[in-house]
Amino acid sequence: MIGKEESIRDDLLRIGDYEFGSRVLLGTAAYPNRQTMLESLKVSGAELVTISLRRVAPNQPGNQSENLYRILRERGFTLLPNTAGCFSAREAVMTAEMAREALGTDLIKLEVIADEETLLPDPHELLEAADTLVQKGFTVLPYTSDDPVLARKLEDAGCAAIMPLASPIGTGLGIANPHNLSIIRARTQLPVVVDAGLGTASDVTQAFELGCDAVLLNTAIARAEHPITMASAIGYAAKAGRQAYLAGRMPKKTHAESASPLQGRAWR
Amino acid sequence: MILRINGMPMEYENDLTLLEVIQQQTGQKQFDGMAVALNGEVIIRKKWETTSLQTKDSLEILQAVSGG
Numbered sequence: 001m002i003g004k005e006e007s008i009r010d011d012l013l014r015i016g017d018y019e020f021g022s023r024v025l026l027g028t029a030a031y032p033n034r035q036t037m038l039e040s041l042k043v044s045g046a047e048l049v050t051i052s053l054r055r056v057a058p059n060q061p062g063n064q065s066e067n068l069y070r071i072l073r074e075r076g077f078t079l080l081p082n083t084a085g086c087f088s089a090r091e092a093v094m095t096a097e098m099a100r101e102a103l104g105t106d107l108i109k110l111e112v113i114a115d116e117e118t119l120l121p122d123p124h125e126l127l128e129a130a131d132t133l134v135q136k137g138f139t140v141l142p143y144t145s146d147d148p149v150l151a152r153k154l155e156d157a158g159c160a161a162i163m164p165l166a167s168p169i170g171t172g173l174g175i176a177n178p179h180n181l182s183i184i185r186a187r188t189q190l191p192v193v194v195d196a197g198l199g200t201a202s203d204v205t206q207a208f209e210l211g212c213d214a215v216l217l218n219t220a221i222a223r224a225e226h227p228i229t230m231a232s233a234i235g236y237a238a239k240a241g242r243q244a245y246l247a248g249r250m251p252k253k254t255h256a257e258s259a260s261p262l263q264g265r266a267w268r
Numbered sequence: 269m270i271l272r273i274n275g276m277p278m279e280y281e282n283d284l285t286l287l288e289v290i291q292q293q294t295g296q297k298q299f300d301g302m303a304v305a306l307n308g309e310v311i312i313r314k315k316w317e318t319t320s321l322q323t324k325d326s327l328e329i330l331q332a333v334s335g336g
Contacts, residue, residue, distance in 0.1 A: 027336030037334070052335025055274040055328065056302065059295040069301025069332040082335050097310045098330050102303035169336075218336035 027218025134158035172199030201237035208241025269323035
């Protein structure tokens with residue numbers, strides 16, 4: 001047993017050929033300012049952080065010192081570019097190829113959104129894009145609904161992880177359907193990264209207790225009243241939830257059972 | 269020549285390379301975290317200097333920004 005407990009301490013997250021000591025992935029958007037963002041990333045313990053690609057504004061000389069790519073790389077983060085804002089497989093594949101060239105990474109957080117109102121994934125376009133990007137040599141992390149059937153198809157397509165939503169992007173509603181996440185976890189060999197909708201530390205702990213392997217948050221931290229403190233809380237919650245899962249929780253019972261021995265009680 | 273850059277029509281002198289247009293357009297000399305597509309095809313950084321442009325070419329110039 002000691003051997004097993006030792007191995008729990010050396011508990012790396014493996015996605016494709018990559019290994020991470022932290023099971024918290026963070027977004028870099030919507031913080032009150034860049035300093036708060038960088039400090040939040042630091043205290044959360046995150047190693048893998050998401051970024052987007054957008055059109056360069058014309059004629060902005062001298063903003064290289066503000067270059068986000070350089071700032072994040074200097075601090076040792078691994079970058080996970082996303083295809084946020086893409087509504088078709090074609091757009092997403094093109095964006096992924098641009099990201100690979102811009103950032104020199106084969107990692108891609110694949111998002112193909114169905115509509116702007118729900119920001120839910122378009123299953124058909126997502127699967128098509130995943131298939132194409134795997135064939136082009138990308139390490140594909142697809143943002144998906146909590147549908148176990150789609151998760152299976154994404155695994156069959158050769159994705160490196162499954163990233164089901166807890167609830168819609170930016171809502172902070174927590175895990176809407178824990179049963180589905182359990183089914184996804186039980187049916188895949190891939191790491192499961194809960195992405196979107198997590199609102200606070202207990203949501204994160206719950207994700208790990210369900211057996212999920214990592215979490216990806218942005219708004220929960222960026223829009224917290226005190227982002228840096230929330231980032232720290234999320235880091236602790238991930239560790240607590242993961243360890244609780246590895247520890248193996250006690251079975252639930254319907255009747256009370258004393259932990260103290262009943263034998264040898266006084267005055268009997 | 270008229271180029272379409274990030275969705276906007278722009279007029280440039282003839283015979284400029286892709287690199288020269290990107291330098292003029294962005295005002296930058298370093299291109300960390302940046303990528304360019306010409307008519308829907310990604311052009312790798314080391315080919316910017318040797319890629320010539322023609323009128324009606326369409327460029328997308330993207331860079332890393334904050335994202336979730």
